[in-house]
Amino acid sequence: MNKVITINLNGNAYQLEEDGYEALRAYLEAAARGLSGNPDKDEIIADIEQAIADKFRAFLGANKTVVVAKEVKDVIAQMGPVQDDSGPAAGAAGQGAPGGGPAANPGAAAGAPKRLYRIREGAQLAGVCNGLAAYFGIDVTLIRILFAVCVLSFGAGVLLYIVMMFVIPAANTPEEMAAAQGIPATAEDFIKRAKEGYYGGMKTFGDRRAFKEWKRQFKRDMRQNAHQWHQRWAGWGPPHPGAWAFGSLAGIILSALTLLCVFSVISLILTGGVLGFFPPFGMPLWLAVILTIIAFKLIKWPFRVMRYGGAYYGGYDRPMGPFPCLWWHSFGWLLLVLLFFWFADHHWVEAHDIMHRLGHAAHRTVDAIREWWDQQ
Amino acid sequence: MSINEKFTAIRKGLLEFLVLKIIAADKVYAADILSQLGSTEFATQEGTLYPLLSKMRREELVDYEWKESEAGPPRKYYQLTAKGREQLRDTADYWRKISGTVKSLGQDISP
Numbered sequence: 001m002n003k004v005i006t007i008n009l010n011g012n013a014y015q016l017e018e019d020g021y022e023a024l025r026a027y028l029e030a031a032a033r034g035l036s037g038n039p040d041k042d043e044i045i046a047d048i049e050q051a052i053a054d055k056f057r058a059f060l061g062a063n064k065t066v067v068v069a070k071e072v073k074d075v076i077a078q079m080g081p082v083q084d085d086s087g088p089a090a091g092a093a094g095q096g097a098p099g100g101g102p103a104a105n106p107g108a109a110a111g112a113p114k115r116l117y118r119i120r121e122g123a124q125l126a127g128v129c130n131g132l133a134a135y136f137g138i139d140v141t142l143i144r145i146l147f148a149v150c151v152l153s154f155g156a157g158v159l160l161y162i163v164m165m166f167v168i169p170a171a172n173t174p175e176e177m178a179a180a181q182g183i184p185a186t187a188e189d190f191i192k193r194a195k196e197g198y199y200g201g202m203k204t205f206g207d208r209r210a211f212k213e214w215k216r217q218f219k220r221d222m223r224q225n226a227h228q229w230h231q232r233w234a235g236w237g238p239p240h241p242g243a244w245a246f247g248s249l250a251g252i253i254l255s256a257l258t259l260l261c262v263f264s265v266i267s268l269i270l271t272g273g274v275l276g277f278f279p280p281f282g283m284p285l286w287l288a289v290i291l292t293i294i295a296f297k298l299i300k301w302p303f304r305v306m307r308y309g310g311a312y313y314g315g316y317d318r319p320m321g322p323f324p325c326l327w328w329h330s331f332g333w334l335l336l337v338l339l340f341f342w343f344a345d346h347h348w349v350e351a352h353d354i355m356h357r358l359g360h361a362a363h364r365t366v367d368a369i370r371e372w373w374d375q376q
Numbered sequence: 377m378s379i380n381e382k383f384t385a386i387r388k389g390l391l392e393f394l395v396l397k398i399i400a401a402d403k404v405y406a407a408d409i410l411s412q413l414g415s416t417e418f419a420t421q422e423g424t425l426y427p428l429l430s431k432m433r434r435e436e437l438v439d440y441e442w443k444e445s446e447a448g449p450p451r452k453y454y455q456l457t458a459k460g461r462e463q464l465r466d467t468a469d470y471w472r473k474i475s476g477t478v479k480s481l482g483q484d485i486s487p
Contacts, residue, residue, distance in 0.1 A: 012449070031423070040430040047426045047452070051406065054448060080421025224461055 004066055010049040014056050015065060020072030031082035038084050117171035126165045250303045255336050261296035265289055267354055387418055392428060394418055396464040399438055405451040437463055
């Protein structure tokens with residue numbers, strides 16, 4: 001005759017022989033010790049108790065209501081010691097080779113290491129400010145203002161910029177781009193992976209079964225990728241409505257300034273001056289043209305920042321805004337160009353003159369080409 | 377040292393990959409995973425699997441939902457999250473690379 005102890009395993013009552021109870025208690029205590037420091041300790045213990053209860057139930061029936069000591073020991077042997085190597089203090093973490101093992105390499109999902117690169121996309125000059133902004137996660141406008149302040153203070157900013165331009169490499173490949181932003185290389189990564197899968201499939205052409213397996217895998221990968229992309233795009237949502245209007249306004253001003261710049265350069269070449277302003281005597285024409293372009297660049301700069309800093313340039317792989325928005329932009333551009341030409345032709349004597357002369361120049365060019373063609 | 381012992385660390389490292397694979401194939405509960413692993417070299421016990429599953433859940437690779445079972449209390453059915461699928465894909469890529477290296481390096485060992 002043996003003493004029986006009733007226990008509660010995750011909400012179920014079981015009767016164990018006393019020896020079995022002692023063994024089980026020791027096992028669960030050891031498990032709890034092994035899991036100390038694990039944030040999910042209670043949950044794991046509950047799971048283990050549940051699994052033990054399931055195993056006990058298999059031993060019990062209508063005529064057998066007590067789990068004997070040997071059965072308890074068998075179950076414990078089946079369960080195996082509770083091993084927790086997930087904790088940050090676990091020895092395994094120290095032994096793991098850097099970057100090795102599936103656990104140590106959670107893909108690019110969590111936090112791809114950031115590196116400093118120049119980002120030319122959406123850059124004003126060589127992308128130094130853009131790269132710095134991406135690296136530190138600060139708005140690029142702020143960095144540019146800082147640089148501008150540095151420039152004003154005896155040109156230190158210019159020197160700094162030039163040095164950085166040569167020292168910091170430009171992000172050219174998608175991987176570098178991703179590293180610059182600290183995000184996974186998405187589209188390119190996906191294409192690369194697809195290509196790898198494709199070549200993998202070519203190798204299996206001899207083997208029918210392997211080919212079928214590859215095809216299935218490939219299709220599944222594609223579906224998963226499509227799904228992920230869908231989610232990504234959905235996650236961005238539409239640009240901020242206020243930013244949209246702001247960006248559009250900046251866009252119109254930019255368009256107008258670009259037009260003005262083109263007109264100024266043409267006028268400079270044809271008449272030697274811009275709207276009554278003439279470059280200082282002795283300045284070569286090419287220098288005047290370059291200075292004019294630089295002047296316009298400077299005027300346009302804040303508007304560019306306004307336009308691309310807010311709604312439109314949200315990041316490396318971010319869509320540039322919904323379709324109607326882009327359409328509106330190009331349409332507005334065209335309308336503005338036409339309006340400007342019409343207005344200039346009717347209400348602006350100099351512009352009218354320039355266009356008139358341009359017309360003549362075009363005629364002459366066409367005539368010259370025709371003459372040359374006839375001679376052939 | 378037997379081959380079995382030599383590969384202890386490798387088996388341990390690969391366990392998460394296999395669990396990801398098993399969960400990706402179907403919604404399973406812990407005992408399913410154990411029985412699927414049981415007939416292989418990767419036979420595992422609850423004492424190892426439960427902490428691993430909870431770690432994977434903490435890392436948001438897997439998620440579970442409670443489901444009633446015909447016999448006994450409700451069970452936790454595990455499934456992969458988007459992150460888990462991504463990790464599975466990355467690990468599979470890496471695994472392909474490794475096995476390609478093993479195959480191509482040095483003497484040809486294929487029977």
